Amino acid sequence: MIKKQRHIESMDEDEKLSSCTYASRYMTEPVPKYELPERSVSERTAYRLIRDELYLDGRPVQNLASFCSTWMEPEGDELIQQGLHYNLADEDEYPHVIKILERCVNILANLFHAPSNHSGGAVGTATIGSSEAIMLAGLAMKWNWRKRRNERGEPTDRPNIVLGNNVQVCWKKFARYFDVECKYIPLEVGRYVITPELVADAVDENTIGVCAVLGSTFTGEFEPVEEINDTLAEVNKARGFDIPVHVDAASGGFVAPFLYPDLEWDFRLPLVRSINVSGHKYGLCYPGIGWAIWRDRSWLPEELVFRVNYLGGEMETFNLNFSRPASGVLGQYYNFLRLGREGYANVMKALKRNADYIRERLVDTDQFDVLSDDRSLPLVALSVRPELPYTAFDLSHKLREKGWIVPAYTMPGNAESITCLRAVVREKMSREVADDLVEDILAATSELNRLKPGKKTTSVSSGSSDLIC
Numbered sequence: 001m002i003k004k005q006r007h008i009e010s011m012d013e014d015e016k017l018s019s020c021t022y023a024s025r026y027m028t029e030p031v032p033k034y035e036l037p038e039r040s041v042s043e044r045t046a047y048r049l050i051r052d053e054l055y056l057d058g059r060p061v062q063n064l065a066s067f068c069s070t071w072m073e074p075e076g077d078e079l080i081q082q083g084l085h086y087n088l089a090d091e092d093e094y095p096h097v098i099k100i101l102e103r104c105v106n107i108l109a110n111l112f113h114a115p116s117n118h119s120g121g122a123v124g125t126a127t128i129g130s131s132e133a134i135m136l137a138g139l140a141m142k143w144n145w146r147k148r149r150n151e152r153g154e155p156t157d158r159p160n161i162v163l164g165n166n167v168q169v170c171w172k173k174f175a176r177y178f179d180v181e182c183k184y185i186p187l188e189v190g191r192y193v194i195t196p197e198l199v200a201d202a203v204d205e206n207t208i209g210v211c212a213v214l215g216s217t218f219t220g221e222f223e224p225v226e227e228i229n230d231t232l233a234e235v236n237k238a239r240g241f242d243i244p245v246h247v248d249a250a251s252g253g254f255v256a257p258f259l260y261p262d263l264e265w266d267f268r269l270p271l272v273r274s275i276n277v278s279g280h281k282y283g284l285c286y287p288g289i290g291w292a293i294w295r296d297r298s299w300l301p302e303e304l305v306f307r308v309n310y311l312g313g314e315m316e317t318f319n320l321n322f323s324r325p326a327s328g329v330l331g332q333y334y335n336f337l338r339l340g341r342e343g344y345a346n347v348m349k350a351l352k353r354n355a356d357y358i359r360e361r362l363v364d365t366d367q368f369d370v371l372s373d374d375r376s377l378p379l380v381a382l383s384v385r386p387e388l389p390y391t392a393f394d395l396s397h398k399l400r401e402k403g404w405i406v407p408a409y410t411m412p413g414n415a416e417s418i419t420c421l422r423a424v425v426r427e428k429m430s431r432e433v434a435d436d437l438v439e440d441i442l443a444a445t446s447e448l449n450r451l452k453p454g455k456k457t458t459s460v461s462s463g464s465s466d467l468i469c
């Protein structure tokens, strides 16, 4: 992380050093903070110094801002620990790790209804998260668009992508890093997803693809992928385009197949040519694993795939990173074997029950409005009623006093007047924890109502750019 630091020269000697009260027991002198220490310390001392600093951070179980898993079973932990020793890039050394990776790709392609992938020939790759997967899928869309334009002798200097301005920041990064214009569809108060009509108006001959989000970062809602597919098919036909849909299923990819199996959002729709999903969100793994899956071979341009032949046979690689631990892949495969469809469905249903429970209890107080519909991610996205004397930011700050991290942020684009308070329900949240959260929210709202009767406070907005995911 790039942080503005005071220059080391301007600090006094004490500021440059790390020390602690037990220093005299384990360390004979403090260690420098910003320079490599001259001397070694024992492994126990180094461990303690770092661990004690981590205690100062929020508690993962109370962090309801993040979609990322904070807990796995000890057997998963063990495999992840073992996976740290394996470099995914060393394919010739670790062919079984690669076989496991390929099985995961096929399992996901199957789950997402990729055509004819039962024989193990699914096309996809493991990534560090959805961001990397989106970069890869975006590049594939750009290459495909350019190839088609080149074949027709048409200019290729102004590629654009059509998406809602509710997309996660990784899409903005993709567009900037890889020189693609974002054609944003603005949200409005009361509409927090894109619509097929707005997509149809926005696309043109330079559109490399449309991004539809299955599980908006802001409200958890699913964008209407099926309707977008159908409308875009008509536009493509009428205007001679071949614009694909990419589904950003970072969160929804592990939710929809289990909670709403009849919802058509994946490769069942002909224009859906690539999908990303984060294993570390509802895939129930720790941060560091995501997946990019293509409909079939024809949508992954040859030029973007690099081949190595260390294994005797030919191996293909298509990633932004080279060296990385196998941990994420092993953790994901552990969950696939351990949970199966039944286990994932049970977990997702339990998460939804808890999210519904929290939402209903809060809405019953007549202080909140619901911002997402029933068919969305298992989370609670509410706005504070405008007539109340406190804001969602006040409530978010107040909850911090009890250790809860429940972010408040303004919605993007034309919906900026709405502030959302969002609590992501994850696997570690039991009904007891949900009850504690509700009780703490209710206590906070009574205090805020008492402290600020009759007028809105002027809490500083954390803004949508601070959204943690």
Ligand SMILES: Cc1ncc(COP(=O)(O)O)c(C=O)c1O
Pocket: 067, 128, 129, 130, 131, 132, 168, 170, 213, 215, 216, 217, 248, 250, 251, 278, 290, 468, 469
């Ligand atoms: C819809 C959506 N897309 C992409 C991302 C980026 O995912 P990752 O953190 O796995 O890179 C997120 C993160 O929350 C997200 O919510």
